Amino acid sequence: MSTEQPKENRSFAPSPEALGAQTAMAAADVKGLVAAAVKEAVAGVFSQLGPLLESMAITPEKLREANKPYKDPAVIARELREMLIWKEDEAEARRQTEERQNACPHIDNNGRSSVQLVHNFPDRQPRGICAKCHAYIHPREWRIGAPDAKHPRGVPFLVEPHRHYQIVMQLESQN
Ligand SMILES: [Zn+2]
Numbered sequence: 471m472s473t474e475q476p477k478e479n480r481s482f483a484p485s486p487e488a489l490g491a492q493t494a495m496a497a498a499d500v501k502g503l504v505a506a507a508v509k510e511a512v513a514g515v516f517s518q519l520g521p522l523l524e525s526m527a528i529t530p531e532k533l534r535e536a537n538k539p540y541k542d543p544a545v546i547a548r549e550l551r552e553m554l555i556w557k558e559d560e561a562e563a564r565r566q567t568e569e570r571q572n573a574c575p576h577i578d579n580n581g582r583s584s585v586q587l588v589h590n591f592p593d594r595q596p597r598g599i600c601a602k603c604h605a606y607i608h609p610r611e612w613r614i615g616a617p618d619a620k621h622p623r624g625v626p627f628l629v630e631p632h633r634h635y636q637i638v639m640q641l642e643s644q645n
Contacts, residue, residue, distance in 0.1 A: 574603035576637055585637050587645070598638040607632040 585598040598607035614624035
């Protein structure tokens with residue numbers, strides 16, 4: 471019995487060759503499993519990182535934003551204030567000019583008209599410019615405003631005649 475057991479055991483025990491083959495197979499299995507596990511782990515990591523990487527991707531907008539120099543909010547506020555004052559000053563100056571031109575009799579020191587006639591306009595209507603107040607005395611005329619999406623060459627609009635256009639018409643009829 472004691473002599474048989476090792477025999478029986480030996481029959482179950484793998485030969486060195488078989489053992490070697492088994493080890494190789496096991497190693498291959500482990501290798502495959504590890505490879506699969508790593509692949510899965512990497513895929514998992516990337517599926518999590520995906521949105522992050524996408525959000526980190528450089529777009530033209532982000533590049534533009536990143537290249538903007540820092541501007542102190544206080545500086546922006548001051549610039550806005552100054553622009554507001556500048557606009558108010560501009561409006562006030564425009565109002566004063568209008569007032570002066572409306573009050574001007576367009577008569578020079580010798581009692582003659584200070585309005586100079588200007589011709590050669592495409593609509594063939596004369597205009598006048600007062601030498602004293604520099605008023606531009608125009609008829610009803612078309613002007614071109616700032617362009618918009620529909621009018622890339624500017625928005626045409628009709629302007630009512632200058633309130634003193636009568637003077638130009640009188641001078642024109644005298645000539
Ligand atoms: Zn005038």
